[in-house]
Structure formats: structure tokens, C-alpha cells
Amino acid sequence: MLPDHGAFVPGPRLRVAPTGSGMLDGLTFAVKDNMDVAGWITGAGNPDWRAAQSPAVRSAPTVRALLGDGAELVGRTVSDELAFSLEGRNAFDGTPINPACPGGLSGGSSSGSAVAVAAHLADIALGTDTGGSVRVPASFCGIFGFRPSHGRVSLDGVVPLASRYDTVGWFSRTAEVLWRAGSVLLGESGSDEAPPVRLTLASDAFGMMDITHRTALLQAARALGPHDVCFLFNNEQPLWLECYRVLQGAEIWRAHGDWINRTRPRFAPDIAARFADASSISDEEVRLMAKVRSRIGAHVRSLVPVGTILVLPTAPGPALSRTAGAAEIGTFYAQALALTAAAGHAGLPQLSIPAARTASGCPLGLSMIGWPGSDAAMLQIAASWEAKTVA
Structure with a gap:
């Protein structure tokens, strides 16, 4: 098994030190390969897209927010090609290994982000969710995943898929860390106690x-x-x-x-x-x-x-x-979507x-x-x- 479970994009590992201090001090995070990080190329999981890009001039606001609140960026994670899949496969960058379900896919398209968190390679990971690309990998990998309200978190610096459905979401192994990351990304932490529901x-x-x-x-x-x-x-x-x-x-x-x-x-x-x-x-x-x-x-x-x-x-x-075949995959999509x-x-x-x-x-x-x-x-x-x- 690969030491990083295939979670990270092949090549030099992206690392960025925190730029500030706050709720996320001491935590690490990873970022999906469709979000800009200053000085790095955003590959979107496809070699021809990657080859046509220049290094990003500025990091996406979501990346800047986590860095500014004390988290360290420890890697760029594998994405299904242009985020157009729920399976967690990538024919070019590799298919991440699901640490929670041997023999199972990790789910996509935020596959590497989910695996990085599930394998304890990062405390938090950013992903995108259009039709389930945070929610499905969270389920498959046994971790927490959150898709925010549409338009609630900035999509600037993110390769688009379908704008009326696109969102930036995030993963963690615990609800407490999910909430801490959300407090930073949403710009609010809510009331002192959870409301009755x-x-x-x-x-x-x-x-x-x-x-x-x-x-x-x-x-x-x-x-x-x-x-x-x-x-x-x-x-x-x-x-x-x-x-x-x-x-x-x-x-x-x-x-x-x-x-x-x-x-x-x-x-x-x-x-x-x-x-x-x-x-x-x-x-x-x-x-x-x-x-x-x-x-x-x-x-x-x-x-x-x-x-x-x-x-x-x-x-x-x-x-x-x-090893799922076409019929099983087709049934999965019909139900999951x-x-x-x-x-x-x-x-x-x-x-x-x-x-x-x-x-x-x-x-x-x-x-x-x-x-x-x-x-x-x-x-x-x-x-x-x-x-x-x-x-």
C-alpha cells in the first residue's frame, strides 16, 4: 500500500505554513486539485488541463482563510477528472485507497481529500461538491463531510463544474474539528449551544x-x-x-x-x-x-x-x-444522484x-x-x- 494511500497528487508535495493564528492552530489541512494555491498549478485531475495552466497568482479565499486561522497546508489531493465523477477513480493521477473499506472505492470526486482525512494524513480537507462529491466520499470513508448552502462559501479560485450546484465543502474525522473549520469558512460559529431541532x-x-x-x-x-x-x-x-x-x-x-x-x-x-x-x-x-x-x-x-x-x-x-462492473456502477449513479x-x-x-x-x-x-x-x-x-x- 502506498504510504499516503494515493491521496496526494503525484510529484512534489505542496506545503504552506500558516499565515496567522486562531481556532485552527496546530491542525493540518489538504486541498483538492481544483482549488488555487499561490505559486502552484491547479491540475483539476487531468493532464491536459494541467499542462495548459500557469501557477496561481493568488490562493482561493477558502485556502487563505484556513491558513490565516492557524492551519498548515500539507498537500494537494487527487480529484476525479474535472470533478465529473462520484466514484473516486483517476486514470492519470491514480485511484486513492479507501482506508476504511479495503477493496472499496473512496468515492469522488473529492477522493483524495476524503482519503487524506480518513488515513490521518490531514485533520481537515477541502473538497468541492456539485452532485455529492464531498458527501459520498465522506460516507464511503467513514468521516464527517459538509456541503454548505449554495453560495454560502466563496467559489473564487475554484475550477467550475456546474455553477448553480457547485459548492466548496470540507471533511474531518470529528464533528468538533468540522465545526472549527466551518466557523472559519462560514465566518460564524453559531450560538453557544446547539438549537433544539x-x-x-x-x-x-x-x-x-x-x-x-x-x-x-x-x-x-x-x-x-x-x-x-x-x-x-x-x-x-x-x-x-x-x-x-x-x-x-x-x-x-x-x-x-x-x-x-x-x-x-x-x-x-x-x-x-x-x-x-x-x-x-x-x-x-x-x-x-x-x-x-x-x-x-x-x-x-x-x-x-x-x-x-x-x-x-x-x-x-x-x-x-x-472492481465494480458497468451495471453496478450505473445503478449506483441512478440512486446516489x-x-x-x-x-x-x-x-x-x-x-x-x-x-x-x-x-x-x-x-x-x-x-x-x-x-x-x-x-x-x-x-x-x-x-x-x-x-x-x-x-
């Missing part, structure tokens, strides 16, 4: 899981306290998925289509197929699905009035096998916590979607629940 379990979301995995996660969810039950998808799961495919794909092609047509970059076959699909999406599809997104977003927000948290599985199961689209379509914050394990010891993540503007409160709630839930 009401839980609502999305029964149809849990119904997507294997019975054994569902039972384990439901047991963890019920340990959090009294709860209501709701239906999240209302039998429209395929529509949620199609809405995300169309709107994300159109924005991806808008961001990268000219570059792809001009340079004809190398991509792994599955990544190339996704870009080809994105190139085929019509304006009429976008127009129709924008209306669907508005309806779905309003529905999800109606389930989380102030003080209410929606509880659901982070992913449809444990880590995918490193529907689950992650709930917060994405609604622009809401979502927290994944390591809540259970399979019989073979692989982690299962439990997710909480908060009400609008509840980012700081969600991180406080996670810290208060940690002793009840962490597996």
Missing part, C-alpha cells in the same frame, strides 16, 4: 437501500431522538435524476465545451462519455427542467421549516468495489456523519439536510450528536 426521516430514501444496510442506518437515525416520517421523492425519483442530469450537464458544457472542442483533451472513457452527453443537451431540455428544479426545490424546502432536519442516507450503500439532488436542487446545507458499518466493517453515512441558512447550526448539532451516532 425536530427530525423528519425520508422513508422512501431509506427504502432505496439493501434491507441490512437500511436497518443499520435507521437504528442510528432513531437514536437521535423522536422523529416524524415523510416521503421525499413522491415517486418521482427518475425525474429528479433527469432534472439534475440536464441542468448540471448544460452548465458543465457551458463551462468547458469550448476548451474541449479546441484542445481535444485526453479523458478516461467514462469521463469522455459524460462530457459527450453534456454536449448533446438542448436549450429546450434546460428550459423544461429549470421549471422542474424550481418545483423540486420548493418541495424540499417545505420539508425543512426552521428547526427541522431531514434525515436520509448519504449514499445508497457502502463503498463501491474497486437522486439522493444528493435533494440538497442540490434546493440549495440547502447537508451534513454526512459516519453512523453505521456493514458486517464487513465498511462505513455507512447518515445525512441531515437543514433549513435555509442553518449552516452554522448544523455543524453545532453534529457536535452535540457525535457521541450518539458515530460508528
